[in-house]
Amino acid sequence: MKNRVVSLFEKKKKNILSVFYTAGFPSLNATKEIAEALQQGGVDMIELGIPFSDPVADGPTIQASNKIALDNGMTVTLLLEQLKQIRKTVSVPILLMGYLNPVLQYGIERFVKDAAAAGADGFILPDLPLDEYLDSWQSLVEQHGLVTTFLISPTTSEERIRKVDAATKGFIYAVSSSSTTGTRTGFDEDQVAYFKRLQSMQLKNSFLIGFGVSNRETYQTVCEYANGAIIGSAFIKLLQSSTNHQQDIQTFISQLK
Amino acid sequence: MKYQVNEKGFYGQFGGAYIPEMLYPNIEELRLQYLQIINEPSFQSEFDQLLKDYVGRPTPLFLAKRLSKKYKANIYLKREDLCHTGAHKINNTIGQILVAKKLGKQKIIAETGAGQHGVATATVCALMGMECIVYMGQLDIERQRPNVERMRILGAKVVPATSGNMTLKDATNEAMRHWINHPTDTHYIIGSVVGPHPYPDMVSRFQSVISEEIKSQLIHELGNPFPDYVIACVGGGSNAAGAFYHFLNDEHVNLVAVEAAGKGVDSGESAATTALGKVGILHGSKSLLMQTADGQVVEPYSISAGLDYPGIGPLHAHLFETGRVQFLSATDDEAMNAGIELSRMEGIIPAIESAHAVAALSQLSLNEDDVVVINLSGRGDKDLETYIRWGKY
């Protein structure tokens, strides 16, 4: 089967919407119904967060969702089991996103193999160094038909962006500002200049902008420059207060688009 | 060169720079420049001058006669407790603030556990007129109140870390988050030999003055630079790295690291990383780490706030794995007893961290002509409250 992420970016070039949430949050078994509601609401891709005790790149909202998911009893093993169930009803691309240590304990080879078997399309591992990926992950990941997405930020050099582009099959995750998740709201001139710079670089891969996309306005702004957007903290906040996931998720997405 | 960091930032399988992209430019800038900066003659002379005139180096190597008699060996104390601000931590903060200046940074951030590194950072920031923010776990703020006020008097802003267990690990997370959000004008002064490459190597180099001095002091005292033992406590491992550094290739010198066993290694309340940890990644480097089978970091415990860290620096993980350093541990009780003993026998109230190193004496089988150097990393002033609560004196 062709990788779903690769297929998505071949078919669709504009207004791609990817949503991040933490597996096992707000309740242990909510993972599946949230994925289903996201698909029904029309999102193009799901980033399923593997919770970690020390999420250094995340702001307070996603930190809290990590903690609650762990307190609920979420583990890598359980997450992969849930993913298997999710795949019975959900066909949009799903990436697993998380910090390296839980993956390391699970075992890198075992993780890649089991993730592929459970129906994942790839990974986003923000603290995995690009060089280490090229040396000891890439062939394993590709052998299982998966992709890995890397982050770039406004302080990433052009040379490095090109290197990331060359290593990527799927899409690039452009962080909108130098910040942790959920820290900023709205975009300033410097950020827009950065988006334009990326747009003009003619990268071989599509890129999505994340961090600071929280509503219709910010979603539409980034979609002017990028192939689409990633929403994380704003969605976690919705889940925090939602009493009817199905309905609230539908409304949330329809208000964005 | 067996124990030196390699060009990729590893000590054996440990080390590296496992950081999110947002920190990459900062770490890369530091990696590309740190050696060049610290090897410049102008840097070295300023560093040496400050260590001498401001920190009060060289610190004495003191023959502890009554302790020697009791333990039937020649026991020397390397008096890092006499450094300005009361611990070895300032050797590193002096070095790093000079690096920060060379890199053109205007602001400094730091994490702190016991508050010693926070005070040492606030001190050098005052000295250099730089803005200083120190992250400290809310729990540590409560148990190390005097150091919090010292930092404030020195002009630093102390920000409570309220995530996790609200101790050193969480303060480090918050400092890294701050750095992600302020990447261009800020330097992060890490307080131990932890963090992404090049921090472990850079901090080791700044602390290596300890073993450099021990060697020349022993030559003066005994005619040769080699003790039989060097003993140091390990939280992240900076005082131990400094005390071991120039002895690493002298394989006949026994190097002993002492971790905090808390209420006992198997009690579930411990910080003995080499006994309890597995290979893992935290705060940007691969090392030994206390964690669950699922890779979640376990909250450590020690009576000593400065040893209350779930990992050790990658250099130490390598020294443990290769067997170059013997790792022991001391419980809260053993450390407190050793602290009282040192106070009574030598008139020196040690930091509770350092008391862990003293506690190792009774675990070693020493010969009468053995020369033993204990790195007395800090003084006990900050720990009076804990001594008082302990009460058994």
Ligand SMILES: Cc1ncc(COP(=O)(O)O)c(C=O)c1O
């Ligand atoms: C006096 C003293 N010794 C030791 C330590 C532990 O740190 P390290 O292992 O980096 O020397 C601390 C940390 O706060 C300290 O204050």
